[in-house]
Amino acid sequence: MLEKRKAVEQQPSLLQKKLIVSHAPFLHSGPRISERSYHTMLAAVPALVLGFYHYGMPAVGVACLSISTAIIWELLFNLVTKRTITIGDGNAALLGLLFAMLVPATLPWWAVVSGTFIVIVIGKQIFGGIGSNAFNPLALAVAMMMVSWKDLFDFDAALLNYDLEFATIYPLVAAKYFGTTPVDAFSLLDLFMGKQLGGIGSTFGLGLLIGGIYLILRGFIRWEISLTFLAGVYLTAFVFNLVDPARFAGPAFHLLTGYTLIGAFFLATEDSSSPVNFIPMLIYGAFGGIMTVLIRNIGAWVDGVILAILVINLISPLLDKIRPQALGKVM
Amino acid sequence: MFKKLFVGLAPTQLEYEKLPVRLPEAERIPAPKSITLLHPKNEDHRLPSVLGIGDPVKTGQKLSLYPDQNFYVISPVTGTVAGLSPYSGDFGKSYIAITITVGRDESLDGAFQQQMKNPTMELASSYLAYTPGNPPWSLLADPENGIKTIVIRGLDPDPMVATSQYIAQSRLKDLKKGIHILKEISGVQDIILITAGESVQGYGHIGAQVKGVKTTYPSALPQMVMKDVLGQVVPAGKTCEDLGVCFFNVEAVVSVGKAFESGQLPTTKTLTLVKKDGTSKIVETRIGTAVANILGAYGETVNEYDRVIFGGPMTGSALYALEHPVEPDTDSIIVLDRDKAAYVSDYPCINCGECVRICPAKMQVHMLVRFLEANQYEHAAETYDLYSCIECGLCSYVCVSRIPIFQYIKLAKYELQRAKTPEAADA
Numbered sequence: 099m100l101e102k103r104k105a106v107e108q109q110p111s112l113l114q115k116k117l118i119v120s121h122a123p124f125l126h127s128g129p130r131i132s133e134r135s136y137h138t139m140l141a142a143v144p145a146l147v148l149g150f151y152h153y154g155m156p157a158v159g160v161a162c163l164s165i166s167t168a169i170i171w172e173l174l175f176n177l178v179t180k181r182t183i184t185i186g187d188g189n190a191a192l193l194g195l196l197f198a199m200l201v202p203a204t205l206p207w208w209a210v211v212s213g214t215f216i217v218i219v220i221g222k223q224i225f226g227g228i229g230s231n232a233f234n235p236l237a238l239a240v241a242m243m244m245v246s247w248k249d250l251f252d253f254d255a256a257l258l259n260y261d262l263e264f265a266t267i268y269p270l271v272a273a274k275y276f277g278t279t280p281v282d283a284f285s286l287l288d289l290f291m292g293k294q295l296g297g298i299g300s301t302f303g304l305g306l307l308i309g310g311i312y313l314i315l316r317g318f319i320r321w322e323i324s325l326t327f328l329a330g331v332y333l334t335a336f337v338f339n340l341v342d343p344a345r346f347a348g349p350a351f352h353l354l355t356g357y358t359l360i361g362a363f364f365l366a367t368e369d370s371s372s373p374v375n376f377i378p379m380l381i382y383g384a385f386g387g388i389m390t391v392l393i394r395n396i397g398a399w400v401d402g403v404i405l406a407i408l409v410i411n412l413i414s415p416l417l418d419k420i421r422p423q424a425l426g427k428v429m
Numbered sequence: 430m431f432k433k434l435f436v437g438l439a440p441t442q443l444e445y446e447k448l449p450v451r452l453p454e455a456e457r458i459p460a461p462k463s464i465t466l467l468h469p470k471n472e473d474h475r476l477p478s479v480l481g482i483g484d485p486v487k488t489g490q491k492l493s494l495y496p497d498q499n500f501y502v503i504s505p506v507t508g509t510v511a512g513l514s515p516y517s518g519d520f521g522k523s524y525i526a527i528t529i530t531v532g533r534d535e536s537l538d539g540a541f542q543q544q545m546k547n548p549t550m551e552l553a554s555s556y557l558a559y560t561p562g563n564p565p566w567s568l569l570a571d572p573e574n575g576i577k578t579i580v581i582r583g584l585d586p587d588p589m590v591a592t593s594q595y596i597a598q599s600r601l602k603d604l605k606k607g608i609h610i611l612k613e614i615s616g617v618q619d620i621i622l623i624t625a626g627e628s629v630q631g632y633g634h635i636g637a638q639v640k641g642v643k644t645t646y647p648s649a650l651p652q653m654v655m656k657d658v659l660g661q662v663v664p665a666g667k668t669c670e671d672l673g674v675c676f677f678n679v680e681a682v683v684s685v686g687k688a689f690e691s692g693q694l695p696t697t698k699t700l701t702l703v704k705k706d707g708t709s710k711i712v713e714t715r716i717g718t719a720v721a722n723i724l725g726a727y728g729e730t731v732n733e734y735d736r737v738i739f740g741g742p743m744t745g746s747a748l749y750a751l752e753h754p755v756e757p758d759t760d761s762i763i764v765l766d767r768d769k770a771a772y773v774s775d776y777p778c779i780n781c782g783e784c785v786r787i788c789p790a791k792m793q794v795h796m797l798v799r800f801l802e803a804n805q806y807e808h809a810a811e812t813y814d815l816y817s818c819i820e821c822g823l824c825s826y827v828c829v830s831r832i833p834i835f836q837y838i839k840l841a842k843y844e845l846q847r848a849k850t851p852e853a854a855d856a
Contacts, residue, residue: 115731115732115733115735116733116734117731117734117735117736117737117747117748117749117750117751118734118735118736118747118767118770119736119747119748119749120736120747120770120771120772120773120833121746121747121833121835121836121839122738122740122741122742122743122744122745122746122747122822122825122835122836123742123743123744123771123822123823123825123826123835124736124738124742124743124745124747124763124765124770124771125431125742125743125770125771125826126771126772126825126826126827126828126831127431127432127433127441127826127827128432128433129433129437129829130829130831131776131779131829131830134781134829182775187776226777227777228776228777228779229776229777229778229779229780229830230777314438315436315437315438316435316436316437317433317436317437317438318437320782321438369779369780369781369782370779370780371780372780374780374781374782374785374786374795375782375785375793418793418796421791421793422791423791424665424790424791424792424793424814424817425652425656425662425663425665425789425790425791425792425817425819426652426662426663426664426665426667426790426816426817427664427665427814427817428664428665428666
């Protein structure tokens with residue numbers, strides 16, 4: 099024992115402080131997943147606040163319940179599957195917040211709880227958690243709920259009891275069933291400023307645009323997807339409008355109504371279910387925009403954004419096969 | 430240090446260190462009481478008996494533990510051998526650490542001076558391999574490579590390190606002599622000196638073409654120099670030597686010049702010391718000086734769980750002990766506070782695509798990493814271009830999930846190499 103100790107003392111390296119040995123690189127550019135989540139939530143705030151202003155405490159209630167149950171579902175799933183607790187990354191809270199922005203203010207509590215269950219457990223966790231979901235969890239949840247409880251997403255019926263300062267008819271319903279005559283009654287500025295029926299946080303065009311531009315500038319979402327999505331909507335709606343102006347609403351109307359803007363900036367850009375290469379991103383976004391207007395104008399559903407996003411999620415892995423040639427690749 | 434900007438539309442640029450117009454004087458650290466030299470070890474488990482404890486050595490003396498093999502170290506000091514012990518390095522490399530107690534008077538070894546009259550490749554590789562800058566003689570001399578071009582790197586491949594720039598700007602005379610000798614012994618006439626961006630001027634008749642590269646990382650990495658300056662893309666899995674191009678550090682060429690000018694083997698290593706507060710100094714020290722001695726000279730304290738790095742912040746390696754000696758290729762020592770260094774996590778890839786956009790080799794890193802995490806190295810190599818990687822580490826640097834992607838890539842290459850070797854031996 100004494101000898102061993104002596105040997106240790108003779109070799110000062112064994113007595114010295116521990117250094118951390120890690121692999122290169124030793125620097126990091128800074129951002130973390132939590133930062134992305136919280137800044138995306140921040141970007142969503144302007145649109146959400148106008149929703150609170152229009153629909154009052156019920157909207158606040160839906161948002162709070164949605165965020166908290168989303169976090170709880172994630173925590174429960176972590177505990178049940180005995181995996182690392184991941185609520186700290188903010189992704190569950192973000193999904194909860196965005197879910198609240200998509201639904202009407204009067205959504206019953208049980209629908210909010212089931213909705214966040216679909217978002218977190220079915221949309222995200224059973225695929226393996228963050229980064230592994232093939233579909234945007236929000237689009238999946240809203241689509242499942244639209245199919246299962248059709249009345250919940252009938253904005254005209256859901257918001258019937260509100261006395262608002264603007265026309266209380268869901269613009270896309272007006273456009274789909276009554277042609278362009280009622281559509282012309284909507285002023286584009288009013289639509290842009292959020293004076294229209296819709297989800298709690300999905301009607302305020304200016305707020306969503308500000309949030310989207312913030313996210314693009316910070317590099318949290320990819321401009322290629324958002325921009326081509328909007329371009330796809332605009333051009334397709336323009337062509338339809340050109341062919342039959344009496345039946346199909348104009349392109350600006352389609353840009354400012356329904357889920358178009360929230361879809362372009364917050365749903366289609368979701369990391370896991372979207373491509374990362376330049377050309378695939380362009381195709382992905384544009385195809386989403388085209389599908390949106392196709393469903394709206396000649397499909398069975400009033401708003402096509404949710405279903406269009408599910409369709410482009412489906413082709414995203416295939417699109418990402420279009421990739422640049424790696425350096426020095428031997429063909 | 431090198432954080433992402435608030436407006437993050439374009440990827441973060443890692444700028445190379447820029448030296449002031451008036452070059453700072455390199456600070457000399459006196460020789461410590463004892464130094465350690467790492468001599469490559471062969472598979473033999475017994476310690477060789479060529480050199481024993483108590484043997485006297487002179488400055489510049491060649492110490493070779495295995496007479497039948499061309500491994501050696503050059504003693505940078507005069508003194509007596511105080512110990513020989515096995516030492517393990519990265520990736521399973523093993524060494525014998527020779528500790529030499531520095532004596533009072535310095536006497537110079539004359540073996541090189543006697544033979545330097547007619548410079549040959551053999552002379553260079555038997556005396557000048559353990560000189561500052563670590564010249565790659567074996568690559569240059571190997572007839573299979575058929576080296577046609579020598580690229581002298583006057584710019585460090587990593588940011589924060591300024592050693593090569595300092596030497597390229599301050600040791601012009603030795604550099605010129607070194608280039609001359611290099612041409613003479615190798616017969617290669619096409620020599621290119623790489624510098625940072627605008628500073629192509631001021632080299633006059635140095636005997637080499639001077640070319641500038643972009644001042645952002647990773648443009649001084651060999652594969653990028655090959656692509657941008659020489660216009661040749663290194664095929665995946667091949668090396669620059671396979672294309673007949675050999676890379677020399679500018680310090681290696683300067684060492685050659687100095688050796689033939691003075692007749693003495695250079696033993697002083699120039700390096701950049703980056704302290705915890707981010708300030709850096711150009712330092713000159715004897716090869717074999719322990720890191721602890723250098724940090725001690727500047728009163729730099731290292732705390733528990735800090736990191737001490739040899740080489741640059743992107744491609745260097747972390748030390749586990751402060752007793753590690755300065756080696757001929759140690760271009761920098763970086764001390765990183767535990768709060769400033771990057772940590773990795775076990776989070777999965779979230780598919781944000783930052784790595785794909787920053788990758789200079791245009792690899793599909795987000796897909797590659799999924800296969801590497803699942804140990805599917807062969808599939809990764811076939812489908813997702815593992816061998817195109819130029820090992821710059823930018824993917825790990827930007828990864829939001831903080832996946833150690835670079836480490837996965839190195840591990841995959843290492844494992845594939847290991848799997849290949851026994852197969853080749855059987856065949």
